[in-house]
Amino acid sequence: MSLVKFNGNGNRPSLLDEFMGRDMDELFNFNWPGVTRSRVGATVPAVNIKEDADRYSIELAAPGMRKEDFNLTLDNGKLTVSSQQHYQNEEKDQNGQYTKREFSYHAFSRSFWLPETCDQQQIEARYTDGILHIVLPKKEEAKQKAPTQIQIS
Structure with missing residues (x-):
């Protein structure tokens, strides 16, 4: 059983949704030369997911953030x-008038359906060197067991 990407609308994506949605989105949101088109707030951190004998691991690339920024x-x-982050920078002249005022918002959300073999009570997370590491241990019954020799009677 593997982790399943969640598209945010309450349903698991179908194969057609995955193929057409991603490809069409990339086609229409491509930054064509000479066209200044910004995708403000559309940046979603890249994710690596791996499985080994004892656990699933998720690594989410989010440099420049702090562990308090995540939910x-x-x-x-x-x-x-x-x-969800909000930044604001203001510069005023001697009369208190704005000479420059910049603000920005950044938000993202990624969801994953966890397999039944995951021990949901033991999930751990840590943020180091710009990467959020999430460890999803497997239940004991789902872990691979060493082969046993069966005696023939």
């Missing part, structure tokens, strides 16, 4: 990683 929630087998 992890688990709801009925769906793990959601989200963040």
